[in-house]
Amino acid sequence: MNGALLPATEPRSAADVRILVLEASSEAMRVVPSSALPTLFRAGDVLVVNDAATLPASLSGRTERGESVELRLVAGAGERRWSVVLFGEGDHHTRTEDRPPPPELGEGDRIELGASLVATLVARRPESPRLVDVELTTGPATSAADVWAAIYRVGKPVQYAHVPRPLELWDVQNVYAGRPWALEMPSAGRVLTGAALRELGRRDVEVVSVTHAAGLSSTGDPALDALLPLPEQYEVLPETWEAIARARARGGRVVAIGTSAARALEGGARLGTRSGITDLRIGGSTRRAVVDAVLTGVHEVDTSHFALLSAFADRRLLLRAIEQASSQGLLGHEFGDACLVWGQPREKLATRRGEDASAEASTKVSSRGGSCLVPTETRGPRTTGATVHGL
Amino acid sequence: MVARGKEELDAAAAEIAREAPGAQVHALAFDVGDKEAIYRIAGAAAALVGPSSIVIHNASTLGPVPMPLLVDLPCEDLEAVLAVNLVGPFRLTKALLGPMLLARRGLFLYLSSDAAVSAYPNWGAYGVSKAAQDHLARSFAAELDPIRFLSVDPGEMDTKMHADALPEADPKTLGRPADVASSIVRIIERAETIANGARLSAADFAPTKVEEGAAA
Numbered sequence: 001m002n003g004a005l006l007p008a009t010e011p012r013s014a015a016d017v018r019i020l021v022l023e024a025s026s027e028a029m030r031v032v033p034s035s036a037l038p039t040l041f042r043a044g045d046v047l048v049v050n051d052a053a054t055l056p057a058s059l060s061g062r063t064e065r066g067e068s069v070e071l072r073l074v075a076g077a078g079e080r081r082w083s084v085v086l087f088g089e090g091d092h093h094t095r096t097e098d099r100p101p102p103p104e105l106g107e108g109d110r111i112e113l114g115a116s117l118v119a120t121l122v123a124r125r126p127e128s129p130r131l132v133d134v135e136l137t138t139g140p141a142t143s144a145a146d147v148w149a150a151i152y153r154v155g156k157p158v159q160y161a162h163v164p165r166p167l168e169l170w171d172v173q174n175v176y177a178g179r180p181w182a183l184e185m186p187s188a189g190r191v192l193t194g195a196a197l198r199e200l201g202r203r204d205v206e207v208v209s210v211t212h213a214a215g216l217s218s219t220g221d222p223a224l225d226a227l228l229p230l231p232e233q234y235e236v237l238p239e240t241w242e243a244i245a246r247a248r249a250r251g252g253r254v255v256a257i258g259t260s261a262a263r264a265l266e267g268g269a270r271l272g273t274r275s276g277i278t279d280l281r282i283g284g285s286t287r288r289a290v291v292d293a294v295l296t297g298v299h300e301v302d303t304s305h306f307a308l309l310s311a312f313a314d315r316r317l318l319l320r321a322i323e324q325a326s327s328q329g330l331l332g333h334e335f336g337d338a339c340l341v342w343g344q345p346r347e348k349l350a351t352r353r354g355e356d357a358s359a360e361a362s363t364k365v366s367s368r369g370g371s372c373l374v375p376t377e378t379r380g381p382r383t384t385g386a387t388v389h390g391l
Numbered sequence: 392m393v394a395r396g397k398e399e400l401d402a403a404a405a406e407i408a409r410e411a412p413g414a415q416v417h418a419l420a421f422d423v424g425d426k427e428a429i430y431r432i433a434g435a436a437a438a439l440v441g442p443s444s445i446v447i448h449n450a451s452t453l454g455p456v457p458m459p460l461l462v463d464l465p466c467e468d469l470e471a472v473l474a475v476n477l478v479g480p481f482r483l484t485k486a487l488l489g490p491m492l493l494a495r496r497g498l499f500l501y502l503s504s505d506a507a508v509s510a511y512p513n514w515g516a517y518g519v520s521k522a523a524q525d526h527l528a529r530s531f532a533a534e535l536d537p538i539r540f541l542s543v544d545p546g547e548m549d550t551k552m553h554a555d556a557l558p559e560a561d562p563k564t565l566g567r568p569a570d571v572a573s574s575i576v577r578i579i580e581r582a583e584t585i586a587n588g589a590r591l592s593a594a595d596f597a598p599t600k601v602e603e604g605a606a607a
Contacts, residue, residue: 049493051489051490051493053433053434053437053489055434056434143417143418144417144439145417145418145419145435145439148419148434148435148438148439149419149420149421149431149435151435152430152431152434152435153431168427168430169430169431169434170429170430170486173430173486173489174489175488175489175492176489176490176492176493177489178437178441178442178489178490179437179438179441179442180434180437180438194492194534197492207493208493209490209493
């Protein structure tokens with residue numbers, strides 16, 4: 001019955017996107033056109049976008065023995081060093097899980113990627129045979145600019161079989177994107193056009209940003225997929241925490257634009273540092289410290305994105321929402337339609353679950369049998385961004 | 392810094408690094424007239440130095456030289472001039488604008504020309520592209536204030552482009568690019584006080600002029 005959402009098979013204009021609005025407390029749901037987006041918020045609310053630009057994170061090349069191999073960047077691991085997932089022959093037209101495994105590679109092996117760019121395998125990673133660290137160089141006197149220019153010359157956006165036509169870099173950027181940290185597009189931001197930002201400003205709805213290295217949504221290796229989302233780098237500037245504190249003080253609500261913005265805020269509030277790497281996996285047991293609502297895609301059941309929504313509304317309501325979305329012809333995946341979930345009030349959630357929240361939730365999780373929802377949140381006092389950051 | 396020729400660009404970057412120790416200089420060899428290059432430039436630049444807050448659009452082309460009359464100019468050559476001088480800056484502005492949209496501050500400078508205002512025989516393609524670029528800056532300013540968009544007429548400079556256009560000109564009568572660069576620095580310093588979308592003359596921001604208050 002579930003998971004019957006059809007995927008959007010190509011990039012669509014923001015004007016064509018519809019938004020399913022779901023209120024967890026009243027269980028009300030309705031579908032509105034994306035042009036109505038600015039009317040969904042009140043003066044004083046604050047929207048938090050992930051301003052990461054999307055990298056051309058798919059690099060294809062050949063081993064020294066001439067075998068085809070594709071690298072998908074996973075995370076920067078220091079100067080010119082990247083963790084990457086390896087794939088064998090083929091490209092995005094084949095479903096990730098059907099791709100042949102990569103050729104056998106050992107430390108020191110080189111992969112020619114074009115434009116003089118060479119990846120040298122420097123370490124294997126314990127999580128999966130497909131996960132390795134490489135060093136990227138363009139020659140003996142490689143400058144950082146040379147490596148970045150080469151990555152941009154040969155790299156393509158990561159994409160999946162449901163979108164057949166090759167994506168261009170401009171297909172996967174939000175209008176406000178800055179530093180290229182995202183391995184896949186933080187696609188919830190697609191509906192925030194320049195006109196929408198302008199209208200939000202007119203309505204005194206503040207828009208601020210975090211930067212979060214939104215990661216791959218599929219790796220082709222079930223063991224690695226089960227670990228998604230992997231730890232991801234984030235940065236939340238003091239100005240953003242200040243804007244959130246101001247919004248709270250005036251009774252405004254905090255809306256994360258995308259699951260990656262939610263992860264940066266909740267993860268950042270827990271770590272209490274301006275930037276870092278968060279391994280927080282938001283799920284049904286997560287007591288939200290910062291975020292009141294999340295705007296995201298329409299996600300199929302038992303994906304990590306769906307799991308994140310369980311922190312805002314219970315599973316039964318989310319299943320109803322997916323049925324509603326599917327019956328109204330809403331589309332799934334990164335170019336699909338959107339879903340705005342107003343969570344149960346944060347205070348109420350904490351009170352109801354009390355100190356046993358984690359234990360209670362882990363029971364629920366195992367009964368679901370989903371592979372993605374493994375809350376790792378530690379128990380402890382409820383924190384907010386404001387208190388953590390001493391504002 | 393972005394330009395098409397990697398060797399000259401790398402040499403210029405090395406010279407700046409020598410003359411201004413501690414300055415971060417990066418050279419990216421791309422063509423702003425190439426649609427594919429735009430997000431590559433924006434992405435690589437943001438990866439290297441973070442979000443841009445000041446962008447100077449100074450790449451441009453005359454088209455075929457010697458410059459033909461419009462009536463003799465192939466349409467494709469006009470399109471090629473517009474691709475570099477108008478569509479390139481438009482695309483690159485969009486690609487670099489993101490963080491400024493959220494911060495509500497930032498500055499784009501567009502290098503213009505006298506040919507944007509006055510019509511001269513043989514300068515049609517170039518003049519049209521520069522007039523359009525001036526208006527691009529004004530239009531961005533009307534839409535996105537307080538982010539600032541200014542056009543700057545550098546005056547006639549002793550450059551390879553000028554020699555291509557008017558090989559018979561006496562270089563001694565032409566402005567030095569370094570002086571124009573100094574004027575541009577002064578414009579950047581004063582950008583907040585200048586009407587958004589304005590078209591400026593670099594000569595009005597030369598050191599002596601500024602001291603006289605002519606720029607105010």
